Amino acid sequence: MRRGKTCEAADRPMTDTTQTTTAKLSLGAHRSRRWQVLPLIEIVVLVTGLLLPFVLKDYLTIYATRVLILCLFALSFDLVWGYAGIMSFGQAVFFGTAGYGVALLARDLGVTSILLVLPAGLLIGFAFALLLGGFLLLGRHPSSVIFVSLGTLTGSYAADRVARGWYYLGGQNGIPSIPQMNLGSYDITEGPVYYYLVLGILLLVYLLCRFLVRSQFGLALAGLRENEQRIAFFGYQVQRIKAIIFSFAGAIAGLAGSLFAFHEGFVWPNMLGVVISTQVVLYVLFGGSGTLIGAVIGTIAIEAVSFWLSDSYQDIWPIILGMLLLLVILFRPAGLVSLVLSERERVGDFGRPPGKADRGSS
């Protein structure tokens, strides 16, 4: 298993990794000749997303909007786990605090302009991720993977408890009936308008992430995911890179959270808690961590099946979900997308530093 390698990497002989590196380098030379599947999948998903409201009934469009928001949320988790190898079991903290933040803005200050609330959500997510990530990741002792996952999980659990017990935040019931988001005097109501708004934001964020993970920074991320120690020996500030990507992902989760809060019209403590935090882990693992489109596909697949089964099999659905997850972890650690995507393309190649000539194949 790929993660297995990461952990044993310190004991492995040098040659092993050298081979991988040469394999990656030679990729660049072959890529123009290879027929690429990844862009094809991305375009199919995008076109499907664009056409969906024309074929779906109204209430289904609303459901699809929610799924798209969750896709955005899944992207944020995929960035930290799939690309940087930071196990964040508490991604919902940023999702939820941003949701609560914009809900409070709307309730107490009457701020509902989209130009204010979305950046506010983004900032709240970013700030909380910077705080939590900074505390967990930075410092004199490099943090173990277990500690980070435990810390984020605990953070999520604690945030849930605080929200439940704090009267100002509505306690168990959360904050109901948040007013609608608006642009000038135009109310953005749920339905096709909200759908396309979310789709546009998702596309924008997706492209931004795609650029990021294929840049030199993305290469450093992939490196520290595969072997943190070696990247540190190269002179990279490993902990700082991790904190940066963690905060960036937190900002995306915050954006998703604020969109979610206005779309649903209310926020409640579960939004912060362990349940949503682990849900997003399921989405990404199922779809395929380490590819951005995998996070999107995983979210859509799980939510679609869940909707389809919700009438008759609601009780056994979580059991099926657990078994699916177990099967994926055991037999398809690279997720659903690995069924059609070759390992080569999944690893991909990265932007080169400017001014360097192509090194050719080995």
Place this chain on the structure above:
Amino acid sequence: MDNLFVALFEILSFGAIVVLVVLGLGIIASMMGIFNFAQGEFVLLGAYVTYVVHSAGLPVWLGMLAAPFVVGALGFVLERSIVRRFYAAPIVAMLGTYALGLIIREIVRGLIGGLYLSVPEPLGGSVNIGTMHFATWRLVIVLITALVMIGSYLLLARTAFGLRIRASLENPALARASGISTSAIYGATFAFGAALAGLAGALIVPVFSLFADLGLRFLIQGFVAVMVGGIGSFAGPVAGAGVIGTLAAALPWVMPPVIADVLVFVLAIIFIKFRPQGLVSARGV
């Protein structure tokens, strides 16, 4: 003065419960280097077995006796079939055991519905000393925890089997070279850890009643306790469990429960951040 003793007893009995849950978790974490996310569900299963035996008309204590064996056997089967594939990769192990836990939890939820089911205490009433009353069942829990701790310690420190366990813990490769089947030891250890969780579940079900999310709370508490105590020794997780259990039970007496609950976790995480090796950093028993 009397109130103080009653409070101390409450704290002690809750600490004992946490120790019982954490002991299994800690043994698995120390031996195999993985965190078993299904441990909370083993607690739930222990509680469920007790409930099933009780509702079949048999005495409750019989269910409590059966629970560790049933859960231990299940743990053994799961280890042999699934969990053993995860040993090389702690994060995959987390996710895999989380999936296992999810399956167990949802099956139990399906079986009991979203209900809170109560199971009576096998020993009701209270022990009176002067004007103070101590619930008998809580006394029993404290007593059994003490016995289990002593038993586990003796097993690890004084028997040939314990020596094998310690050998595989300290240096698996050398243990294998000396003819110890580490794979069999791992299976037995996992089953033992699961059985302890099952016993914990069986003992606490009269106090907490049976509901599907029973295990979740103990899971996070258990993890934090193991990390605070330190992985790799017998004393570490026990010490961590003692600290976390005591704090979790003591703080609500002096501040609102919600703040106390969160504060325990925040303090624990800060502690681990600055002392990653935990309270007890030595390896061995």
